[in-house]
Amino acid sequence: MxxxxxxxxxxxxxxxxxxxxxxxxxxxxxxxxxxxxxxxxxxxxxxxxxxxxxxxxxxxxxxxxxxxxxxxxxxxxxxxxxxxxxxxxxxxxxxxxxxxxxxxxxxxxxxxxxxxxxxxxAPRPLPGTVTYTRVDLMSNGAPGISSPLISTAQPAMVSMGLQSEQVFELDRPLREARDAFEKSYFEFHLAKEHGSMTRVAEKTGLERTHLYRKLKQLGVDLSRNKKGV
Known part of the structure; x- marks a missing residue:
């Protein structure tokens, strides 16, 4: 403020x-x-x-x-x-x-x-640098998940902490960058909802069948966090 x-x-x-x-x-x-x-x-x-x-x-x-x-x-x-x-x-x-x-x-x-x-x-970032402010993704009570978005000093890269740190390179085709982000996005929601496809579909606003197809297309491991649907 x-x-x-x-x-x-x-x-x-x-x-x-x-x-x-x-x-x-x-x-x-x-x-x-x-x-x-x-x-x-x-x-x-x-x-x-x-x-x-x-x-x-x-x-x-x-x-x-x-x-x-x-x-x-x-x-x-x-x-x-x-x-x-x-x-x-x-x-x-x-x-x-x-x-x-x-x-x-x-x-x-x-x-x-x-x-x-x-x-x-607000201060302007250097050319080629994408800066995100820290956000608390544990605010809705997801246990064991801490996902701050971290500003990076390296040009054209975004570092995002999920359960393990992932780096998104921006100097790449748009579709590849978008797929990398979407995969991390869905993995986060799957972990938070303990693999419940019903709750993930509700959270992300996708119909279940479309969600299944999307996750398979992105190569998301559906068994890792699955505890029931």
């Missing part, structure tokens, strides 16, 4: 955005003017700033320009305004804003803009 600075001179707007974004798991800092925003930005180095345009001391566009001129736009900035125009939005984008939200801000638009801004701000 991200640390987000909300800058708005209206108490109600600050409270509303803080409540919504906190519920999403983000850490929220609040500022009601440019002076507080500068101090917060320096102290906490936020991952994202939601910045109101019309403020009594220094307006949001001026603060955005100031940060840009000082090389302090290390984070994405989303501008907000209840009196914005297309020209205002274009100007904000020209000076470094990543998006513009018109008040009143709907929940859907807010969450979409925040999500997109954070994705764009």
């Amino acid at each position: 991200a640390t987000i600075l909300v800058v708005d001179d209206e108490l109600g707007i600050r409270a509303l955005l803080s409540e919504i974004l906190s519920d999403e798991g983000h850490t929220i800092e609040l500022a009601e003017n440019a002076a507080q925003a500068r101090a917060c930005r320096e102290r906490m180095r936020p991952d994202l700033v939601l910045l109101d345009i019309w403020m009594p001391d220094v307006d949001g566009i001026s603060l955005l320009k100031e940060w840009g001129a000082a090389g302090q736009l290390s984070m994405p900035v989303i501008m907000m305004s209840g009196h914005g125009t297309i020209d205002t939005a274009v100007e904000a984008t020209k000076f470094g804003a990543i998006a513009f939200l018109e008040k009143p801000i709907t929940l859907q638009k807010l969450l979409r803009a925040v999500e997109q801004a954070l994705v764009k701000a």
